Amino acid sequence: MKTFAPILIVVVALAAIPLMVHSNVLLNFLVVALMIALAGQGWNILGGYGGQYSFGHAAFFGTGAYVTAVLQVRYGINAWIAFMLGILGGALVGAVIGALSFRSGLRGSYFALVTLAFAEVLRIVASVAPITGAGVGTLVKLDLSFAALQFESRAAFYWVILTLVAIALVITHVLERSRFGAWLIAIRENEDAAMALGVDTTAVKLGAMVISAAMTAAAGCFYTQYFLFVDSGIAYGTWMSIEALLTPIIGGIGTLFGPLLGALTVRMLGEIARSVTGDAPGLDLVVFGCVLILVVWFMPRGLAGAVADLARHLRRPKHVSATREMSRG
Amino acid sequence: MAEPLLVVKDVSRHFGGLQAVSHVSLTVHQGCITALIGPNGAGKTTLFAMISGFLKPSGGTIRFCGEDITGEPPHRLARRGIARTFQIVQPFSGLSVCDNIRVGAHLHYRSRDEAGRVANEVGREVNLGAMLDRPANTLTIAGRKRLELARALATRPKLLLLDEVLAGLNPSEIREIVPLIRGLRERGITILMIEHVMQAVMSLADKVFVLAEGRIIAEGTPPQVATDLSVIEAYLGRGAAMRLGAGHVR
Numbered sequence: 291m292k293t294f295a296p297i298l299i300v301v302v303a304l305a306a307i308p309l310m311v312h313s314n315v316l317l318n319f320l321v322v323a324l325m326i327a328l329a330g331q332g333w334n335i336l337g338g339y340g341g342q343y344s345f346g347h348a349a350f351f352g353t354g355a356y357v358t359a360v361l362q363v364r365y366g367i368n369a370w371i372a373f374m375l376g377i378l379g380g381a382l383v384g385a386v387i388g389a390l391s392f393r394s395g396l397r398g399s400y401f402a403l404v405t406l407a408f409a410e411v412l413r414i415v416a417s418v419a420p421i422t423g424a425g426v427g428t429l430v431k432l433d434l435s436f437a438a439l440q441f442e443s444r445a446a447f448y449w450v451i452l453t454l455v456a457i458a459l460v461i462t463h464v465l466e467r468s469r470f471g472a473w474l475i476a477i478r479e480n481e482d483a484a485m486a487l488g489v490d491t492t493a494v495k496l497g498a499m500v501i502s503a504a505m506t507a508a509a510g511c512f513y514t515q516y517f518l519f520v521d522s523g524i525a526y527g528t529w530m531s532i533e534a535l536l537t538p539i540i541g542g543i544g545t546l547f548g549p550l551l552g553a554l555t556v557r558m559l560g561e562i563a564r565s566v567t568g569d570a571p572g573l574d575l576v577v578f579g580c581v582l583i584l585v586v587w588f589m590p591r592g593l594a595g596a597v598a599d600l601a602r603h604l605r606r607p608k609h610v611s612a613t614r615e616m617s618r619g
Numbered sequence: 620m621a622e623p624l625l626v627v628k629d630v631s632r633h634f635g636g637l638q639a640v641s642h643v644s645l646t647v648h649q650g651c652i653t654a655l656i657g658p659n660g661a662g663k664t665t666l667f668a669m670i671s672g673f674l675k676p677s678g679g680t681i682r683f684c685g686e687d688i689t690g691e692p693p694h695r696l697a698r699r700g701i702a703r704t705f706q707i708v709q710p711f712s713g714l715s716v717c718d719n720i721r722v723g724a725h726l727h728y729r730s731r732d733e734a735g736r737v738a739n740e741v742g743r744e745v746n747l748g749a750m751l752d753r754p755a756n757t758l759t760i761a762g763r764k765r766l767e768l769a770r771a772l773a774t775r776p777k778l779l780l781l782d783e784v785l786a787g788l789n790p791s792e793i794r795e796i797v798p799l800i801r802g803l804r805e806r807g808i809t810i811l812m813i814e815h816v817m818q819a820v821m822s823l824a825d826k827v828f829v830l831a832e833g834r835i836i837a838e839g840t841p842p843q844v845a846t847d848l849s850v851i852e853a854y855l856g857r858g859a860a861m862r863l864g865a866g867h868v869r
Contacts, residue, residue, distance in 0.1 A: 476722040479711030488697030488726040
């Protein structure tokens with residue numbers, strides 16, 4: 291249980307923020323950052339721990355978002371149930387894409403391209419299919435009530451997404467320390483060696499894909515409830531695939547807190563870039579891109595990796611001098 | 620008499636037009652060290668890959684413990700008790716030595732602690748005890764070879780396939796690892812090894828199969844094989860045995 295302490299501390303600290311800050315702008319910023327973090331946590335399971343780099347996590351985000359919206363609007367299903375079914379829907383899409391690509395032995399860039407293609411296909415289908423509202427998108431009716439999973443205060447939304455992030459953190463941590471996790475990491479490090487040691491690599495990758503897809507889908511479900519609108523560009527757009535992989539890569543790929551750290555940093559960088567460049571359209575993206583290059587260049591293991599290195603660096607000299615003194619004494 | 624532990628019967632494998640292994644049959648008996656030797660490109664590693672499930676044979680059958688295992692994937696074979704090492708070592712380089720071995724131990728132990736305990740034991744057995752917490756990529760080549768061995772042993776194999784575990788080691792490192800392999804046989808693990816280091820084959824193997832150009836050209840005890848004319852020719856070229864023989868007479 292002791293190993294869960296860091297999660298508890300981080301979550302409690304984050305949960306306290308709305309009690310101290312009442313700025314809607316800041317809370318809105320944090321809600322979106324946590325939503326991206328959740329999507330990134332999903333990507334991190336498959337990409338960070340399993341080494342399978344997906345470029346198409348929008349497929350899961352979008353499915354979560356659409357299922358939540360469409361079930362409520364067209365079938366009158368309760369928002370909470372729609373939310374759960376949205377997660378299941380994302381997991382199902384993950385299972386299908388995973389089964390197709392892993393069973394045909396796709397690895398590395400081929401896997402990345404196939405996931406990208408699936409997300410694009412879904413985007414195009416969603417932009418013409420009548421059930422999704424085609425090009426117009428789907429608007430969820432405003433109904434500020436607990437039963438409809440809509441809240442007047444941003445703080446309530448903030449706690450909802452924080453709860454989801456906390457659940458994802460706990461799942462990730464349990465997975466990290468489980469046999470399944472050990473196998474998944476072994477696949478990332480060397481798939482052939484893992485196979486020789488009795489790891490059913492296809493099954494393990496597929497399992498990781500389903501968990502990964504479910505987490506990212508949950509972020510999509512939340513998107514619908516928060517913004518009450520979804521269209522094909524938002525749901526299945528490449529932006530989400532990129533956000534989902536960028537946050538863990540910046541924050542620390544294959545680390546527990548990487549996606550959370552990355553999401554907050556990336557979002558903050560984006561805001562700063564926007565305020566620095568003022569009105570010049572697109573210039574903020576240039577600044578943003580340059581900063582990203584620098585981060586990746588100087589911190590190849592992400593922020594979490596850099597922090598760990600720093601901690602070790604600070605600890606080591608003491609340790610060395612201590613042993614020296616001992617040998618001298 | 621019971622069927623030998625491993626029976627390879629009439630196995631072939633071709634890559635396009637290249638016949639890498641053709642109609643090879645061999646048997647490995649319980650509790651023995653069997654060596655597979657042969658010149659470079661003879662098809663040894665291809666044969667190994669087929670026995671360990673990494674390649675499907677184009678023809679023939681492979682039986683293990685009396686059951687047909689032809690074409691089964693590696694992870695199923697690992698469950699049956701076949702473990703292999705790789706000629707080119709394949710460590711999980713981002714992980715510690717102990718975590719590397721733990722992956723193998725997880726095959727039979729679900730809990731992290733139990734698998735970790737087994738990994739510790741196995742690590743000490745192969746003399747990696749002092750390096751368990753080090754990252755695997757800081758090991759020397761000899762250390763990596765030991766790690767390959769440890770990972771395979773952690774799966775508790777009945778049959779261990781060793782693909783050139785001695786290659787690239789210096790004589791003193793070889794002297795250290797040979798008793799280790801002999802110790803495994805004493806513990807009841809059957810071993811099939813590909814090896815180029817003849818001194819080790821001579822001292823370790825109970826039986827030797829010689830593969831050349833995809834065929835078994837000789838089999839027997841190490842001394843029998845070492846004096847076999849066709850083996851000498853396979854290694855040194857056609858007519859070599861005769862010339863050597865002639866030199867001997869003179």
